[in-house]
Amino acid sequence: MEMTPQEQQRFDIAASKLNTDDQLKLKAVMQMIQKEKDAVKKEDVNEDSVEEITGETLDRIDGLIDQPLLIKFLDAFEEIYFDLVEQGENFEPDELIVYLEQRLNDRADDARMSPQMPDDFQEGTPGPKNPDGTPKSNDEMTDDEREDYYNNLDSVDEGVDFFKRIAFKK
Secondary structure, rough: OOHHHHHHHHHHHHHHHHOHHHHHHHHHHHHHHHHHHHHHHHHHOOOHHHOOOOOOOOOEEEEOOHHHHHHHHHHHHHHHHHHHHHHHOOOOHHHHHHHHHHHHHHHHHHHHOOOOOOOOOOOOOOOOOOOOOOOOOOOOOHHHHHHHHHHHHHHHHHHHHHHHHHHHOO
């Protein structure tokens, strides 16, 4: 499995804290993952159909998530998988992942979990964005994008002036 040096170091530290039995299980899972990756490469699966979290969002979640709880969650996944294997079922790990994803989405709906931000809230720098999510420079913006961007900034300033006139009126 390919990991950055930082990821490898964090992984090695976490793995060293496991008992021998758990280390063997982890090694088996890592081998299964590598085997699955090799099989996917051979099948030439269309990667556009895979939704993956990357970049800043991935780093934020990874930094905030309770690592022991994450390990417990992943251990439960492993236990479910090997329980199916012990029952003689030959499901691929990806099939189980898709099934669990559906169940997690159902649970989120049942628990009424929703985005924590308003629908129109956009985190980060305001204004038009490039396809990769980075803000466009003035040179990259179309005339309409530039006009909308600067007109919207003006409305914020006007709102502040309006509030000052009302709030400090004697």
